Amino acid sequence: MTSPVVLPLSEIQASVAYIRRVAAAANAKWPQYRGYWDGAEWILVQIHREIKTKAGIAFCQGELALAKKDTLEGKLVWTVYSRANNINTCLGMNKAVPVQSV
Numbered sequence: 767m768t769s770p771v772v773l774p775l776s777e778i779q780a781s782v783a784y785i786r787r788v789a790a791a792a793n794a795k796w797p798q799y800r801g802y803w804d805g806a807e808w809i810l811v812q813i814h815r816e817i818k819t820k821a822g823i824a825f826c827q828g829e830l831a832l833a834k835k836d837t838l839e840g841k842l843v844w845t846v847y848s849r850a851n852n853i854n855t856c857l858g859m860n861k862a863v864p865v866q867s868v
Contacts, residue, residue, distance in 0.1 A: 771812045771830075775867040778810050785810075785832040785847060792852040803847060807834040811844065811862040817855070824848040824855050833862060 773781075786803045793799035811833040817825040825831060825848060833846040836856065844857045 770863050771865045772868055773865055778865055778867055781830055781865075782808070782810050782832060785830075785849065788849055789832065789847050789852075792849075803832060805834075808832050809834065810865040811846065812865055813846075813857075813862050814860070817857065817861065819848075819851065819855060821848075821851040821853070824851050830865065831862070833857075835859075 786808075789803045790799070790801075793802070809832070811831055813825040813827065813829045813831055815827045816823060825846070831846045831848070833844045836843050836845040838856050842859050844859060844862050845854050846857050846862065847853075848855050
């Protein structure tokens with residue numbers, strides 16, 4: 767497993783705020799997503815490797831993304847917002863690591 771990324775808290779907060787704005791803007795026409803990514807359960811993670819989905823490349827290796835822990839079919843997963851595809855994508859817990867503050 768890759769060691770966690772460590773950033774100053776101000777950079778983590780700025781990155782989370784930016785991704786939240788991007789997600790909100792990309793999904794503004796759907797009222798059910800208003801405020802969807804605003805909860806404290808959403809954290810900044812770093813993606814380990816490029817992730818491709820049916821919609822195309824969802825994440826690049828090393829990309830920082832907004833994610834929350836979730837369950838899918840009884841397994842712990844990350845639900846991660848893809849800025850490339852403008853949707854959430856479920857990833858195995860081994861596909862990303864939380865960014866930690868200094």
